[in-house]
Amino acid sequence: xxxxxxxxxxxxxxxxxxxxxxxxxxxxxxxxxxxxxxxxxxxxxxxxxxxxxxxxxxxxxxxxxxxxxxxxxxxxxxxxxxxxxxxxxxxxxxxxxxxxxxxxxxxxxxxxxxxxxxxxxxxxxxxxxxxxxxxxxxxxxxxxxxxxxxxxxxxxxxxxxxxxxxxxxxxxxxxxxxxxxxxxxxxxxxxxxxxxxxxxxxxxxxxxxxxxxxxxxxxxxxxxxxxxxxxxxxxxxxxxxxxxxxxxxxxxxxxxxxxxxxxxxxxxxxxxxxxxxxxxxxxxxxxxxxxxxxxxx
Numbered sequence: 001x002x003x004x005x006x007x008x009x010x011x012x013x014x015x016x017x018x019x020x021x022x023x024x025x026x027x028x029x030x031x032x033x034x035x036x037x038x039x040x041x042x043x044x045x046x047x048x049x050x051x052x053x054x055x056x057x058x059x060x061x062x063x064x065x066x067x068x069x070x071x072x073x074x075x076x077x078x079x080x081x082x083x084x085x086x087x088x089x090x091x092x093x094x095x096x097x098x099x100x101x102x103x104x105x106x107x108x109x110x111x112x113x114x115x116x117x118x119x120x121x122x123x124x125x126x127x128x129x130x131x132x133x134x135x136x137x138x139x140x141x142x143x144x145x146x147x148x149x150x151x152x153x154x155x156x157x158x159x160x161x162x163x164x165x166x167x168x169x170x171x172x173x174x175x176x177x178x179x180x181x182x183x184x185x186x187x188x189x190x191x192x193x194x195x196x197x198x199x200x201x202x203x204x205x206x207x208x209x210x211x212x213x214x215x216x217x218x219x220x221x222x223x224x225x226x227x228x229x230x231x232x233x234x235x236x237x238x239x240x241x242x243x244x245x246x247x248x249x250x251x252x253x254x255x256x257x258x259x260x261x262x263x264x265x266x267x268x269x270x271x272x273x274x275x276x277x278x279x280x281x282x283x284x285x286x287x288x289x290x291x292x293x294x295x296x297x
Contacts, residue, residue: 009073011144012066015054019106022050028149030130031099031119032083035091040098043120045130047151051100053107056142057181060191061089063115066135066142073115079119079131086115101134107145108183109136111294127151138293139217140180153244180212184292186274190248192287197243199251207242207248210291211256221294223264229283230270244269264294 026049033041054067063086075081085091096109099116114136122128134145154268179185187207191200198199214220226241226248245265252258 001274002082003033007147009070011054011056011070012056012061012142014058015056015144018053018055019102020050020052021102022048026149028147029100030120030131030132030149031095032118033118034085034089035066035095035098040091040095043127043130045127045149045151047149049150050148051145052147053102053143053145055108055139055181056144058142059138059140061142063113063135063137063142066137066144067115067133068116070133070135070144072132074117074119074131077121079121079129081117081119083118084116087112088115091116099134102145104184106181107134108138108143109134110138110183113137122151138180138183165206179210179291179293184290185210187248187289187291190289192244192247197240197247198278199244199247200252207251207256211252211258214252214262216292218262221262221264223266223292225290225292226265226267227272227274227286227288227290228270229286230273230277231283234269234271237269238271240267241269245289 025047027044027046028049029042029044031040031042071081085095090096093111094109095116101107101109114134117133119131119133120127120129121131128151130147130149130151132145132147134143136143151279154274168214174293185206187204187210189204189206191202191204192198210222214222223247226245228241230237232240242265245267249260249263249265253260254261270277270286273282273286274288275285276285277283
């Protein structure tokens with residue numbers, strides 16, 4: 001491999017980069033097998049690591065449709081494919097949470113619809129480069145994650161991915177906004193009495209849209225996650241946020257007849273803010289309940 005080498009991978013039309021993180025000296029565990037025995041077998045490389053993710057705003061794609069042309073390009077660049085799997089063969093939930101995935105909403109993994117690929121370049125047993133690709137799809141969009149590691153002392157240029165960029169297609173569904181596309185949505189019109197878990201009488205448009213979607217798509221499972229501001233201690237805030245999420249779950253079950261087995265309810269307290277807690281406006285934004293898409297099985 002000559003110095004100054006760089007390669008371009010072309011992603012499907014509509015791909016837009018959501019995040020890029022590059023470090024000159026880092027480590028990465030490249031998966032080389034499916035989840036088994038409580039872990040994912042991997043090979044550790046140290047060197048320059050570049051992590052990137054994209055969203056493709058086109059509905060109806062499968063993870064294989066996104067992966068296949070990328071795989072062909074990787075092989076044409078001289079990489080050896082050492083591992084590839086799809087959702088259940090990978091290990092499903094266990095595999096997804098055992099490998100490195102960029103945080104949402106930049107990258108979203110549909111547990112029931114993803115593929116993973118690991119490729120190496122260099123000596124067998126002592127690769128100089130690792131390239132991993134993760135693709136996933138929902139009804140409205142697809143996601144791609146590429147992690148490139150150049151091992152050794154020399155900092156080699158990362159693989160540059162150059163997608164074509166026509167306008168992103170409109171999401172196939174806006175009920176509720178962004179849930180199918182991004183994997184989560186803030187239920188931003190809920191009304192709780194201050195410091196209580198009592199959900200107002202409503203009606204709340206966000207809950208109606210969520211219920212309509214779950215009725216139309218009976219395979220969907222959703223986690224309701226409560227959040228608070230930083231007023232008070234962590235333990236009581238976690239309890240408060242969880243009980244608010246449980247109140248939302250109860251409303252969906254009682255008023256909209258959503259199967260309770262399709263709804264989880266948890267609380268994060270003030271551990272995942274979306275705004276500063278130093279202003280009233282920021283604290284208001286942090287007091288929220290989110291719906292998170294778990295899978296489409």
